[in-house]
Every structure is written in C-alpha cells, then in structure tokens.
Amino acid sequence: MPTLRWLTRDEDERIAERTPYRLLEEVPELSYGDRGTINMLIQGDNLDALKALLPYYAGQVKCIY
Template sequence: MPILHWLNKDQAVTAAQKSIYRLLEEVPELSYGEADNENLLIQGDNLEALKALIPFYAGKMALRI
C-alpha cells in the first residue's frame, strides 16, 4: 500500500494528535429536508470536523486506484 510523505509531516501528525475531539451537535433550526437523510453540513475547523466523523466512518472508507 502506498504511503504519503510530505514536508513537515511529523509536525502535521503531532498537531492532529493534539487537536481536541468534539462531538457533532445538530442544530434543528438549520436542518432541511427529511430527518432520516444521512447528509451532513459541518461548520468549523476542518481537522476538528474530520476527527468528529471518525466514529461514523472508521473502517468504511476504501482507496481504489
């Protein structure tokens, strides 16, 4: 499997590990459409948003080349 390498990768990994974990909080007044829809609109820092999605999508993503 390919491994990504980039400039300052160690610093980026450390910053990601130190980033706090936040739970997603639904704001019903900003919701639209059917309640059982799986789409999400997340407002905030992208790293925090990605970390909040881990419980929902861990192990469900696959890279196809």
C-alpha cells in the same frame, strides 16, 4: 496504496493526535429535508470535524475532498 507526503507531515500528524475530540452539534433551524437522511453538512475546522466523525466512519472512507 498511494500516500500523500508533504514537508511538515510528521508535525501535522502529531498535532492531529493531540487535538481533542469535539462533539458535533445539530442546528435544527439550519436543517433541511428528511431527518432520516445520512447526509451531513459540517461547518467548522476540518480537523475538528474529522475527529468527531472518526468513531463512526473509521476505515470506511476512501476519499475526502
């Protein structure tokens, strides 16, 4: 499987491991459409968002863009 490599990857991975879990909070007044949908728009820091999604989607995501 292909892997992404960059100069500070090891340090970035250590930072990601130390970053605490964040709870996502729904903002009802910004919601749109059917409440039963699985789609989400998450505003905020990428690392915080990914850490919050990890328990639900670990091993299921092929690409994040």
